[in-house]
Amino acid sequence: MACSLYHEGECSPVLSRMRVVKYEALGRNFPSVCSQCSKPQCLAACDQGAIRLNESTGAVSVEESLCTGCRSCLVACPAMGFHPVKKVAFKCDLCGGDPQCARFCPSGALTFRSVDEFLMERRREMADKVILTAQE
Amino acid sequence: MVDGWTGRRLRVDLSKSTVKVEEIEKAYREKWLGGRGFNSELLYREVGPDVDPLSPENKLIFGVGPLTGTFAPSSGRTTVTAKSPLGGGFGDSNMGGHWGPELKFAGYDQLVVEGKASKPVYLWIDDEHVEIRDAGHLWGRTVPEADAILKEELGSKEIHIALIGPAGENLVRYACILNDVYRAAARTGIGAVMGSKNLKAVAVRGTGPVTVSHPDEFYQVCADIRERMKRDLMVQMLYDQGTWLLTMPANYEQGWFCWHNFQKGFHPDASKLSGENHRDNFLSHREGCFACPISCGRFSKIKEGKYAGEITGGPEYETLTAVGPRIGLLDMDEVVHNNKLVNELGLDSCSCGGAIAWAMECWEKGLLTREDTDGLILNWGDQTLIDRLIRMIAFREGFGNILAEGSSRAAELMNRGADFSISVKGHDMSQDDPRGLGFAFGIGFATGRRGGDHLQGLPCLELTGGFYPGLVEKILGTREAEDRLSPVKKPEMEKYSEDLKAVGDSLTQCTFTHNWSFAVQPEDMVRLLSAATGMDISADDLLRIGGRIVHLERAYWNRLLVGCMEDHCPKRFTQEPMPDGPNKGMVFPEADLIPRYYDVRGWDRMTGFPLPDVLIEYGLENVARDLEPCREEYQKKMQMEVQMAEKL
Numbered sequence: 148m149a150c151s152l153y154h155e156g157e158c159s160p161v162l163s164r165m166r167v168v169k170y171e172a173l174g175r176n177f178p179s180v181c182s183q184c185s186k187p188q189c190l191a192a193c194d195q196g197a198i199r200l201n202e203s204t205g206a207v208s209v210e211e212s213l214c215t216g217c218r219s220c221l222v223a224c225p226a227m228g229f230h231p232v233k234k235v236a237f238k239c240d241l242c243g244g245d246p247q248c249a250r251f252c253p254s255g256a257l258t259f260r261s262v263d264e265f266l267m268e269r270r271r272e273m274a275d276k277v278i279l280t281a282q283e
Numbered sequence: 284m285v286d287g288w289t290g291r292r293l294r295v296d297l298s299k300s301t302v303k304v305e306e307i308e309k310a311y312r313e314k315w316l317g318g319r320g321f322n323s324e325l326l327y328r329e330v331g332p333d334v335d336p337l338s339p340e341n342k343l344i345f346g347v348g349p350l351t352g353t354f355a356p357s358s359g360r361t362t363v364t365a366k367s368p369l370g371g372g373f374g375d376s377n378m379g380g381h382w383g384p385e386l387k388f389a390g391y392d393q394l395v396v397e398g399k400a401s402k403p404v405y406l407w408i409d410d411e412h413v414e415i416r417d418a419g420h421l422w423g424r425t426v427p428e429a430d431a432i433l434k435e436e437l438g439s440k441e442i443h444i445a446l447i448g449p450a451g452e453n454l455v456r457y458a459c460i461l462n463d464v465y466r467a468a469a470r471t472g473i474g475a476v477m478g479s480k481n482l483k484a485v486a487v488r489g490t491g492p493v494t495v496s497h498p499d500e501f502y503q504v505c506a507d508i509r510e511r512m513k514r515d516l517m518v519q520m521l522y523d524q525g526t527w528l529l530t531m532p533a534n535y536e537q538g539w540f541c542w543h544n545f546q547k548g549f550h551p552d553a554s555k556l557s558g559e560n561h562r563d564n565f566l567s568h569r570e571g572c573f574a575c576p577i578s579c580g581r582f583s584k585i586k587e588g589k590y591a592g593e594i595t596g597g598p599e600y601e602t603l604t605a606v607g608p609r610i611g612l613l614d615m616d617e618v619v620h621n622n623k624l625v626n627e628l629g630l631d632s633c634s635c636g637g638a639i640a641w642a643m644e645c646w647e648k649g650l651l652t653r654e655d656t657d658g659l660i661l662n663w664g665d666q667t668l669i670d671r672l673i674r675m676i677a678f679r680e681g682f683g684n685i686l687a688e689g690s691s692r693a694a695e696l697m698n699r700g701a702d703f704s705i706s707v708k709g710h711d712m713s714q715d716d717p718r719g720l721g722f723a724f725g726i727g728f729a730t731g732r733r734g735g736d737h738l739q740g741l742p743c744l745e746l747t748g749g750f751y752p753g754l755v756e757k758i759l760g761t762r763e764a765e766d767r768l769s770p771v772k773k774p775e776m777e778k779y780s781e782d783l784k785a786v787g788d789s790l791t792q793c794t795f796t797h798n799w800s801f802a803v804q805p806e807d808m809v810r811l812l813s814a815a816t817g818m819d820i821s822a823d824d825l826l827r828i829g830g831r832i833v834h835l836e837r838a839y840w841n842r843l844l845v846g847c848m849e850d851h852c853p854k855r856f857t858q859e860p861m862p863d864g865p866n867k868g869m870v871f872p873e874a875d876l877i878p879r880y881y882d883v884r885g886w887d888r889m890t891g892f893p894l895p896d897v898l899i900e901y902g903l904e905n906v907a908r909d910l911e912p913c914r915e916e917y918q919k920k921m922q923m924e925v926q927m928a929e930k931l
C-alpha cells in the first residue's frame with residue numbers, strides 16, 4: 148500500500164509495484180518485485196524506448212509518455228505492472244533511492260542494500276556456522 | 284468520487300436471489316463512520332426485537348470502514364454483525380486477515396445478506412459481478428477444505444474467502460466465520476446465522492482502488508504513526524510473543540489465569556504455556572493481517588508427540604486458555620491441536636471451552652452422571668475426551684448436541700449447574716477474570732454489548748497504560764487509575780476505552796494500536812480520517828461518535844427488555860473470593876462500580892436504560908422515542924421480579 152499510495156496517490160494492490168503471492172492455508176507469503184537485473188528483459192521487449200536504465204542508480208524505469216500500452220514487457224517479465232486506467236506499463240523505480248516498501252516493512256522481510264552489503268551478509272552467515280560452532 | 288469510503292452497500296437477498304447496490308450517503312457516513320457503526324445502525328433499524336436469530340428475517344452484515352484497504356497501520360479489519368443466536372440480543376464479531384480490504388477493493392463498504400437460500404449456496408463477488416452459486420459440494424467440508432475447493436473452482440488463488448465450517452452448518456450457537464482459513468470472527472454465534480441462511484461462503488476479488496482526499500498528507504500521517512509503532516514497546520512485545528505474552532504476568536503476577544472454569548486464578552505450572560515456550564518451541568512463523576506493522580498473528584507447528592507434524596494458524600491467548608487451562612489442559616501440543624480443531628470445524632474457541640468447562644464442573648460437583656452424557660466421563664484435562672467432545676459439538680452428536688447450545692442454554696435444558704455457566708447474558712466469558720485482570724474490564728463484562736467479553740472496551744489503560752508516561756493522568760486526571768485493582772476513575776476509564784474502541788472498529792483500525800499499545804491516539808485517528816475522507820472533525824467529536832455507537836448497541840438490548848437486572852458478572856467473580864494466587868481473597872466490587880458507570884454514561888440507575896436527554900444529545904432522537912414504552916415495560920418487569928422474590 149505504501150507503494151501505490153506513493154506512486155499513484157491511491158491505495159490499490161493492482162497499482163502496487165510490490166505484489167505479495169499468498170498461501171493462506173500455510174500462512175506463507177512471497178513478495179514479488181523487480182530485481183533490477185542487469186540485462187532487463189522488459190527493456191529488451193520495449194520497441195518504443197519507454198523503458199530506460201538509469202546508469203548511476205541502476206534502476207530501470209518506465210517513461211509513461213513514451214509507453215504505448217502494447218504490453219510486450221508484461222510478457223517478458225512478471226514483475227511489471229499495467230495501469231488499468233492510464234493504460235501504460237509501470238514498474239518499480241526504487242523510489243529514487245529510498246524504496247518505501249523497505250522503509251515501512253515491519254518484519255525485516257524487505258530490505259534495501261548494495262549488492263556488496265548483501266553478499267557480505269550472506270558470507271558472514273556462512274562463516275558464523277563454521278567459526279561460532281567451532282567456538283562452542 | 285467518494286474518498287476513503289466507497290459509499291456503496293451491497294444487499295443480497297438469498298430468498299429472492301436478488302442483488303442490489305445502494306448508496307450510503309455522506310451525512311450517514313459521517314454520522315456512523317463505517318464498519319461496526321454502519322452495521323450496528325443497520326441491525327437496530329432492520330432487525331427488530333421479535334426476530335428469531337436463526338430465522339430468515341435476521342440479517343448477516345459485513346462492514347468495513349473508510350481506512351480499510353489503505354496504508355493506515357492495522358486497518359484491514361472487518362466487523363460482522365447479526366442478532367446473536369447465543370445471547371439472543373446484539374451480536375457482532377471482528378476479524379482480521381485480508382477479506383475486508385478485498386471487499387473494499389471490489390467497491391463496497393458493507394455487505395448485507397438477508398433471507399434464506401433454499402439449498403446450500405455461496406456468494407461470489409468479483410468487483411461488479413455478484414453471483415449466488417451452488418454450494419452443495421462444499422456442505423460438510425471443513426474450513427481449509429472448502430477454501431481450497433473454492434479457489435480451484437473459481438480458477439484463482441488471488442481471492443479471499445470468508446466461510447463457515449460444519450459447526451455453522453449445524454447451527455451450533457457459537458459457530459464462527461473465518462476468512463483466509465484462520466482469521467476468525469468468532470464470537471456471538473454469527474457463524475450459525477450464516478449457516479441458517481444456507482450460506483457456506485463469501486468469496487471476493489476486488490481490483491479497484493481506495494482513493495484518499497489528501498494523498499500526500501495521508502502518506503505522511505501513516506509514515507509518522509508507523510515510525511512511532513516501530514519504537515513502541517507493546518508493539519515489539521506483541522510481535523515477539525503475540526498475545527501469548529499474557530500467560531506469565533496473568534498467572535504469576537496478576538492472578539487471573541483461568542484454571543478449571545475460573546475456579547482458580549493461578550496454577551504453579553502455567554509457565555508450560557508461556558510466550559517464551561511457544562516462541563522457542565512451537566512458533567513456525569508470524570503472519571500479520573493486511574497493512575499491519577504489529578503482526579501478532581502466529582502459525583504454530585507441533586514437533587513431537589501424537590500430534591507431531593500438525594501446522595495451524597494461531598492460537599492466540601484467549602483460544603489457548605479456552606481449550607486449555609479452562610478445561611484442565613496445560614500441555615502446549617494439546618492446546619495447539621485443539622485450536623486447530625475448533626478453527627477447522629468453525630467453532631468459537633471461547634464458548635466451546637466455556638460449554639465443555641460447564642459440563643466438567645457439573646461432573647466434578649456430581650450434577651451430571653454417565654446417564655446424562657451418553658456414557659462419557661467428563662474429567663478435567665482428559666484430552667482424548669476433549670478431542671472427541673469438540674467434534675461431537677460441531678456435528679451435534681449425542682451429548683454434543685446439548686453443549687452446542689452453549690453453556691447457559693445447556694444449564695437451562697438440563698435444569699442444573701446454572702452457576703457454572705460462566706457467562707453474561709448467555710454469552711460465555713472470554714478467559715478473563717476481573718478478580719485479577721482489572722476493574723474497568725469487569726464493568727465491560729457486566730454491561731457489554733455482547734455479554735461476557737473483554738472486547739467491550741479492552742481498557743488496557745489499567746494494564747499497560749503505566750508504560751506510557753503521563754497518558755493515564757492526561758485522560759483521567761489521576762495516576763491512581765493505572766492500578767488495575769483500584770476503583771478510582773474506572774467507570775470513566777471504561778467509557779473512554781469503549782468509545783475509542785467503537786471508533787477503531789468503525790474506521791477500521793485494530794484495537795491493539797490504541798487500546799493495548801497506545802501508539803495511536805484519538806488525534807492520530809482524526810488526522811487519518813481527515814486526510815482519507817476530507818472530513819473535518821475534532822478528537823472529542825470523534826469519540827462522541829464512538830459513544831453514539833455504544834448507546835445504540837445498548838438500546839438494542841433495552842428494546843429486548845434487558846437492563847440493569849441483567850448487568851451482572853457471573854456470581855463466581857462477585858461472590859466467590861479468589862481462592863489462591865497473587866489476588867487471594869479478591870472479589871469484583873460490582874455493586875460499587877456499575878451504578879457509577881451508569882452515572883458516567885448518563886444511564887438511569889433504576890433501569891440501566893440511557894436517559895432520553897442523553898440519547899438526544901448523541902443524535903439518537905428516534906432511539907429515545909423507541910425506548911420510552913420499553914422503559915415502562917421494563918419497570919413493570921422489575922416490579923414483578925421483586926414481588927416474585929418476596930413470595931419466595
